[in-house]
Amino acid sequence: MSVHRDLLIGGRDVPAASERTTEDFDPYTGEVFATVAAAGAADAERAVGAADAAFAGWSATGPAARRRVFRRAADLLEARTDEAVALMAREVGATGPWARFNVGLAADFLRETAAAMSRPRGEVLATNEEGALSLALREPLGVVAAFAPWNAPLILGTRAVAAALGAGNTVVLKASEQAPVCGGLFVAGVLREAGLPDGVLNVLTNDPADAAGVAEALIADERVRAVNFTGSTDVGRIVGAHAARHLKPALLELGGKNAIVVLDDADVDHAVHAAAFGAFHNSGQICMSGDRILVHASLAAEFTEKLAAKAASLPAGDPREPATVIGPLISQTAARRVAGLVADAVERGAAVLAGGGEPAGAVYPATVLAGVPRDAALHREEAFGPVVSLAEFADDDEAVALAGDTDRGLTCGILTENGTHGLRVARRVRTGIVHVGDQSVADEPMAPFGGVGASGFGRFGGRWGLEAFSNTRWVTLATRQPHYPF
Known part of the structure; x- marks a missing residue:
């Protein structure tokens, strides 16, 4: 029996504006596993609006409060391991060991992000101005458009949002058409249950035929300040080109040969x-x-x-x-x-x-x-x-x-x-x-993860992830009245 899931926008489960849905298939049996709302450009606009409205409150939330949400989410995710394993088997054909590894590493990503929230977020700079204080501060960017793939849905669905949220941003996540539930809505549900405020994380699901239009609408929205994409090199080139056209930074984690x-x-x-x-x-x-x-x-x-x-x-x-x-x-x-x-x-x-x-x-x-x-x-x-x-x-x-x-x-x-x-x-x-002394597959949440060349640019993991989704701002404080030449 299939399940149905709507979009998550502003803390509410809502249908697509068009009321369209799309089917999500079990790859082993070929049967319909779920139907999900088929978002369009109008839904992308709604989701960005919700994220933008939530940004001021979330970015002002202290690291201790954000940390509590992430730690609780990690515990909740591990408590739902059996549910996640069954879900991944049906939606992406995952074997038990792979699914359990997804749960464990996703929980570790949440805990590592929590630990990194209160690390130094700036530095005091040298200055030539006598009596002045010069600072470099790390600040959140705003709304981040995130794109998650299907192949490691819990790991990469979590990684798509964790660092951006941990740095104080709000996120609109476009889930993979082939893992909309476990790679998007399930991850968001765990964070919501852990206390993440409404609108801080929004999830769009869509029909494959609408993927390009939804992605372009997200990236083009002037309220979106950065792009986070994990997926194939071919699609990454398209996403990177859209981001460049709108002069927005993009973290791209792409394929490897x-x-x-x-x-x-x-x-x-x-x-x-x-x-x-x-x-x-x-x-x-x-x-x-x-x-x-x-x-x-x-x-x-x-x-x-x-x-x-x-x-x-x-x-x-x-x-x-x-x-x-x-x-x-x-x-x-x-x-x-x-x-x-x-x-x-x-x-x-x-x-x-x-x-x-x-x-x-x-x-x-x-x-x-x-x-x-x-x-x-x-x-x-x-x-x-x-x-x-x-x-x-x-x-x-x-x-x-x-x-x-x-x-x-x-x-x-x-x-x-x-x-x-x-x-x-x-x-x-x-x-x-x-x-x-090992083969090529390994991942740890505290290590810088990313490739070179057509494998993408930017790094996930630990402090590198939080830095990728924050901006460096120069702030000075004059402790006495400066002298001007005229």
Whole structure:
């Protein structure tokens, strides 16, 4: 039985101005999971108005009061873990371990934001004016337009709003069309229950056909002061262009074409387990997933054989089954896209070592390829599915060159049993994040998170997140009457 949810505007659940709705599907069964209000430009205007009206009160609220809301929200979120797990299974096809990780990290984001609220918010500056005091103060921007993706709905739905709210801004969140409930309305519901005042966080849900119009209306509204977008590089370019047109700062966390590098001093068995996790966790639908595994030639034969066997053994299917590792992709369309990338690579000369073939509905098996040529689409594009390609390298120089052969430098994993060797390689890899002795997927709320190049710009996490959604203002105080020349 499906549920229905309205928009959240000004603390009230309201239908779209047009009274239209849209359907939200269970990716595994293909059944309608929920219907949600289909917002349009008029609803975006209403939501921004509510956020703008709430800004003065929220920005003047002291850090202790804001901190209490965030800490209570973290506790409430963890108390609703079972509900969240069931919700994520139905709305985005999440397996239990992935859903529980979403709950834990989202709660940690809330707690880390709470901790950062009372950190120094400015500094005293040197000045040439005798007797004067010169200050640099960090102040909230105003209304922030936030865009959350579907692939880690609780983590990224929370991250889309937490730092902006923690810095004293108000937010209009446009939830993903494929995770409007768990990635938007559920997160907002937890914060509302925790005591977040009406209008401070507003949530828009929309039909996919209206996504561009709603986004453009939000960004163009003169009351919106900043944009926060997490999603694909292609859409991020469009959002960034709109923000630039209206001279608004934008934090863009986009895609990654990430490499996991297995150095010649790696433990092969550990490297196989680590690489399989980095490539296939959440069916490869993570911006940090390892699309490419680069293996030193001396280990390549053993590593390849063991990784292919491990991939072939991973159970795929119903995300509600505890044994399932490879759940469905977000839709049958997404599964067919991944199958098309694999077919194109094979047609151009790649070899399938495990998996491949056609999807079963939205489920695609863990797939390992070797010899993917440069002219294959998979060489350039994110797989965003349970597909990984293998390549050999002869030395560190070649490993660095292969790892850097992308414009989407988000993260990199370097598997080695020699930390100093791994660090030497890590310092040469051009990514926003690198993990020595580990694979490519990791996230902590206190660490700066973001990529380089077409992987976006700006940083989430800890004080970096609060700084991203605040403005530096110069204030001086003359302690005696200044002298003027005329």
